[in-house]
Structures are given as structure tokens and as C-alpha cells.
Amino acid sequence: MAGKYQIPRGTFDILPEDSYKWQYVTNVFKEVVRTYNYQEIITPIFEKSEIFERSVGESSDIVQKEMYRFQDKKGREFALRPEGTASIVRSYVENNLGMNGGNTKLFYLGPMFRYDRPQKGRFRQFYQYGVENIGSDNPFIDAEVIAIGYSFLKKLGLQNFELQINSIGCANCTPNYDKALVKYFTPYLNEMCSDCNTRINKKPKRLLDCKVPSCKKIAQNAPSMLDYLDNECRDHFAGVQDFLKKMEIPFTINPKIVRGLDYYNKTAFEFIDNNLGAQNTLIGGGRYNGLISQFGGKDVPGTGFAGGFERLILSMETEELPFGKEQLPDIFLVTLGQKAFNYGNKLLLKLRDAGICVEYDPDKETMKAQMKAADRSRSRFTLILGEDELAGNKIILKDMKSGAQQFIKLEKIVESLKKMFKK
């Protein structure tokens, strides 16, 4: 079983028995995003390392210990993308995507890479879908981006998820809040974990997120970011909530949501599925107003989200949701004898050209073996062509469910099957 040649740790093959699920989910995502008039953008899966260092944040865990870094032959520093937004902002600036006026509305799909310890819902290569809306600071856009995520999850049939939103402020209001947090936590430091102790001076907000029970208890009564927002951020957050209410999208405010990527400000949100285990964030996103200018573009605001397909599919499986229709063959062709086999070759091509999915197994010779194969293929019908039929210029069409069979004239078979399957 576990032989010499093994797939890299934390990666997985998507086998035929599962790949249709991935196809279904990506198709639904594309459909939903189309209704919001978002266009696809496809960027490379590796970039200069500094693209991620600058955007995601030098001190973030993603950059510090989770990036797949490598040098090319000329010693240039690259990294496999750990997330999608950085590349898109880079491309936005590099290609002047904002030149047409209005908002730039983009979506993307593809693999991301993080050197993490694998776990339920967490992999080293994982597949994300996401959207970015660049060009507006209007809280309506925050709400609309959230609405895309909501529409998507709903369209898949998911029920057990919850939307949590927060405002994490901006460069103007966070310093005051950080100061208040330091002041609040300092007296408790000897009761808190070592991580919290080291983080208090770098990113005091992270103490809110700590899951160590004793820390959690202390964090419960910590001052809330929402009380430290400046007027602009407060109004903006109120606006987002107002639009969400108008759109009738249910949400709860969770002041403890902290995005791990440095570029976020103002709105932060997560769609969470509590039945998922420890990795329960289905979609995470928020606003990133300073990011575009950081890449040398104009000071244009942006907002977006990303989600992982693995968790999405896990969620759907636990809710026992369907992944579209199964793809089964329309026809299994059975031939008996050399002449029928010869004719069958011609027929196969004709039927397939007509858009009909036909299965055939040239390694099975007896009627029995071919019928067995037909049964296993789960095709709806079987065509049986033997010497007798060929001589009579006809073919047998058998309904595999009812067992009923009928003769059809050979020259009419393609046409009548075409009609039958509406192709």
C-alpha cells in the first residue's frame, strides 16, 4: 500500500470518484459570480516572495513559517502563493486594471500552498475560490461581497453555517485600541500563555483570539474594538450592517474576529460551519484599503473574500447534499462475432459524434461478460448487435432497468437515439 512512491505530505489526488464534486462546486461558484458580473482572473501560482511578504505581512505566520520558498536558477527568490489576493493586487497595479473607471470585479480559482501540519480541513496544497472588488470604499460593496458568499453557500444547499462580522478599524483607530488592550491585559500576563506574552507587544489583537482556556476567560472582558473605532470606521461598519439587513442576510457581530493577514482593515467577516471540526472557517474575507497603494498603485480601496473547496465539500458531505447529476453512459454496446464487431466500430464513432456517451469493452467477448460489463457501467441502455441482427439489418435496444427490449432499424439507430437523449 504505502510504497516507495508517495504523494507529498498534505496533498491529495482528486480521484474520479470525487472529481465530479469539485466540478460541480466550481461550476456553481462560476454561475453565482456571473450573476454579480465578476470576471475571472488567472495569475501564476508563484510570485516573487516579497509580494507576499509585503502584503500578507512580514510578521504573519503565513510568511514566517508557512511559505514554500525557492530560488530559480538565477537566484531569484520566489514563493508558491499562500493566498490569492496579493497576486491579484499585483496584477491590478501592473496592468492598470482600474483605468476603465468604476469598480474592478474579479474572481479566481486555484491551488494555494502553505507548509502547515495537515489536519481535518487543512492541507498543504488546497484549492481556493475568491472574489476581489477593487475601487470602492462604499459599505454597500462590503455587503455585496458578503452577499456573494452567502448566495454561493445557499445555492449549494448548505444550512448549518453562520455569518460573523466585525470591524477591525483602520490605521487611524487601531493604535488607541492596541494601547487599551495592552493596558487591560498587562496585569493578567502571568496567568496567560507564553504565546500571548510574546504577542502582546507585536499584535495585541491576537490575544482576543487565543484558545487557551485561561486566556480565553481573561479575553472575555477585554475592551471591544467596536468601542474604539473612529467616526469613519464606525459609520462604515454601521453601513455594512444596514445593507446586510436590507439584503436580509442574517449575521452576528463577533468582535473577536481577527484576520491573520496584515492587509485587512475595517470590515472583517467569516462564514463558519460549526460541525466541521477545528478548521471551521468556510469563507474568510474583509476590506484591504491600503494594499493597492502599497504595491505602487493609486490609493484605491478594495475588499474581497476567499474560501476553501475542501471544507466546502466536507460541509456538503456532512449535510448529505447532492453534487449534481451523476455522469453515467447513455449506452453500452454489445457485439457478438467479428462482423458485428466491425460494424460496431463504425457505429461507435457515429453515436459519439452525435453527442451520445457510449461505452464499449473490446476485451469481453461472450454475451455474458459484456452484459455484466454493461451492468457495471450503469448505463441506461444496452445496444446488442449480433450476426442475426446484422443479417436482418436491425439492432436490439435494451432498457437495463425494465429489461424490455425492442428492435430498431440499423440505419435509423443514430437518429432515434439522438431524439431519445435530446442531443
Add this chain to the structure above:
RNA sequence: GUGGGUGUAGUUCAAUGGUAGAGCACUGGAUUGUGGUUCCAGGCGUUGUGGGUUCGAGUCCCAUCAUCCACCCCA
């Protein structure tokens, strides 16, 4: 990076330190050209890998790799 569980046939799992087995799946057969049900037949697999203890290791010990769950982090 840390902790705990697991690793035996394609798969799901057995095997008080003493010859490695079963269900399912798979292939063939049960007289002429019809599948699903039933019956019969067909399995030597470096017991993940490398060491060690022992007369003897799938079983005990160590290491390593992989996997699962959690911490952490996040999608």
C-alpha cells in the same frame, strides 16, 4: 513546530511472542446469444520502512515515513 491515536490483500478489518486469515470487491464457471440474485472456484501479502531484543516478532523496544485528530494557524 508540539501532543495523542493509527499503519496487515484493491478495500474494511482479524490473528494469547510460535506456519498470516475473513467479508466486500475483482476474475472465471453453473451446456447453445442477455446483466443485477444464488452457488462453486481462484489470494505467498517485502504485515509502511530501517534497526534492535528473542530460539522465534504482524505482535515487544528504538528510529523513520505516512495518516487521522487536536494545539497552533487559517481557507
